[in-house]
């Protein structure tokens with residue numbers, strides 16, 4: 001294993017909450033909050049992510065129920081990325097809902113283990129839950145603004161700086177056709193009073 005494969009911070013270790021005081025005390029509950037640094041950005045297709053080291057704040061209620069510890073609350077963070085049209089920086093405030101039942105291992109049949117989220121050593125690990133919840137809220141195609149005009153498809157010019165920007169492409173085939181159909185009308189002038 002190379003050492004650079006180890007993330008500088010990991011939600012799987014920073015978002016474990018001890019629930020031992022709630023185990024076996026059905027009906028009891030506890031509010032917990034924790035702010036942790038975001039791990040390194042994930043490579044791949046998630047356009048909007050929390051920059052490494054920025055805050056992810058988790059506020060949840062841990063509730064003891066018969067089957068395990070029920071966790072519900074929110075994860076809040078500021079995601080950053082690029083406008084999918086013009087590549088300008090874009091920010092997105094996210095408040096993602098968290099909702100999961102961490103089962104007591106002894107309450108889960110062996111064949112159901114793979115489909116269940118289990119309590120591990122009387123701890124709930126909110127890392128995977130928080131990561132998934134934030135990714136669900138993240139914009140797939142972020143825009144700096146709804147009507148962002150994007151970049152010129154030919155030269156990459158920022159259309160915002162001059163909406164009339166265009167290229168005079170004269171394709172020989174169309175030029176020939178144009179000659180057939182165009183009548184020599186003078187360009188109409190705008191009549192302004």
Ligand SMILES: [Zn+2]
Pocket residue numbers: 083084085086087088143144145148149150
């Ligand atoms: Zn844009």
Ligand SMILES: [Zn+2]
Pocket residue numbers: 152153154155156157165166167
């Ligand atoms: Zn252009």
